[in-house]
Amino acid sequence: MFCNRNPLKVQAAVFAGKDKLTFLDINKFEGNVFELLDKSEKYIAQRINWRVQFGKLEREEIPEVPTKAVREALVNSVCHRDYTNTKENEIAIFKDRIEIYNPGDFPQGYRPQDFIKGKERSMPRNPLIAETLYKSREIEKWGSGLKRIHDECKASKVRVDFEVLKSGFLVIFYRPGEKVTEKVTKGLVEGLVEGLVENQKRILKLIQTNSHISKKELANKIGISSTAIDKNITSLKKKGLLRRVGPDKGGHWEVIEKSK
Template identity: 40%
Template sequence: MNSEERLKESEILELKKSTAQLKPGIISIVAMLNKNQEGKLYFGIKDDGTVLGQDIGEDTLRNISQSISANIEPRIYPSIRQVSIKGKNCIEIEFRGSDIPYLAYGRAYIRISDEDKLLSRRELEDIILRKNRSQLKWDTAICRDATLEDLSEEKIREFVKAAGKKYTGLENSLKKLKLIEDRKLTNAAVIIFGENPETFFPNAKLRCATFATCDTSYIIDMQEFTGDIFDLIEEAQKYILKNIHIGMKLEGLKRIDVPEINEEAIREAVVNAFCHRDYYEYDSVNVAIFKNRVEIRNKGRLYGGLTIEQIKSEMVSERRNELIAEIFHEIHLIEKWGRGINTILTKEPDTDFREIGNQFIVTFKRKSIEKVGEKVGEKVGEKVGEITKETLTENQKKIIGLILQNPDITTRELAENVGISKRKVEENISKLKKKEVLRRLGPARGGHWEVIEK
């Protein structure tokens, strides 16, 4: 430790002035274990990092060890030693343990930032439930009542081919993928290759919604999808790309579509949601598209004690559904090295990751249409200026700009992108037609818009 540096309390570090604070120190040990399964505690350092030093007698370390042993359940075996910090004697206690929940003086605590919070009975029950679930992984558990007839042999055949392997029959292929045991199918087998997985798992679904504003007050569209995991991943990606701005750039004479949110980042976030979600929870993967952002939500906080800071700074991943993850890896949907988060942040650096309740949420910031592609907004603005000398409202300019990019755009899509109701879009279109700026060619279904140049 640099002589100028000060230790700072965190989720895995607690500082105490002296062993007179041994009891709250033991509570801190339990709180850190319950949150992160590891931590350090120092005696002889104030909570602001000032090193005071600690009187250490013959029995001091032994007394600390005995007090920890007597007051923490289940028992832990920490490293307790005398250390010199800035020339002063201090006591360092380093500890690890995964047999949560731990109790201090008969009560359970959890670490929140640098504070120790007493767990409620409900929170304690949730920890015990999650522990039991982790011991019996959902994806490897047997799906009762499911038989080989409930699977799609075509899906399995196509998967084996995509994985670059030889198809050797339905049951043999399932054995190689560890999806069947004593002719009984695992949950993973059914939710990945089932004809109708929702028959067995009501939460095998995807919910998508598009909102007109930055909150949920006005819904433009809402859809629900069921099916196997691969189908749901595909539907989630399609829904997002359909409901965000698509710009364009030119490579030579070829037009290339450019979504306002990187397509690879979207794919990684969607795949992670289905791979790492807690399937014991009765809920779907949810996609919410707002005027200023896109959220992908799944039940299940980070697994294995990982923190958001760790997944952002380290290429590390803990798998809640190891079997599902292995299937994804077979066809390169995910990498074993936990590079998915790094890919997202490389493609979309402003991506936000949050844990709220038992949900993990990935949020992509939407870009204004002017920023999509290579100066698309600038070119559209110039074109709008060339087209008409009429005075247009801001909403009418946006409508013209969107139509110039996509003449097949629907009034619903216009409403979503402009951020107004479908009725308001229709009113503006009527005014634009009267000004002879816009016309409709062909039928309502199958036709397209044309901006009239003057």
């Protein structure tokens, strides 16, 4: 589990709506425990919305769902997964929520709320994995996983639910939605959009909320072809309003502010 001789697997997907009828992206990661945690966290971070907050010295990118809570949920899913079960851990990103699932029974006779309130001690299904992650500082304190997720989300005003299923355990982060995103980005984008067509305005707004968004995702959200996306992006680059930082895979977009 901590080497690549017998790699672990995680299934990940992005869905167009609130169900699993249509997916925009599907992937499967392989690797040791540490690699899976990093790959899973990166996958989610690149596919959620980020808002930009300008401080006195520099701008700060803030995710719609707290990444510390996401990381903690991923660590929890690895520690409590039933590795005798052929079913794999799953990440599902929907329009309104993010789900992190692991197979394995929840401790019988207990509820998630018992651990969130700190009334009960941790009962790791895989003590060796938990001990190794604790020593590597992935786990800060024994038995605090669900409480940390809950507290991080409460501080960020993000709703989170914990569901005990017959087949396993599910952590659900609810996304704030496009209305919140629209409100956050409106002020910044309005200063850039003079002389732009409507699709170019929408491209800037979507990129401003998620700098890692792909051209395919832009096309799906706006409802135009990939060719049309390419033409509009080329136009925005020529106007000095948009640039690409880094490679196609692993890079990100950057909206350029006009000098006042």
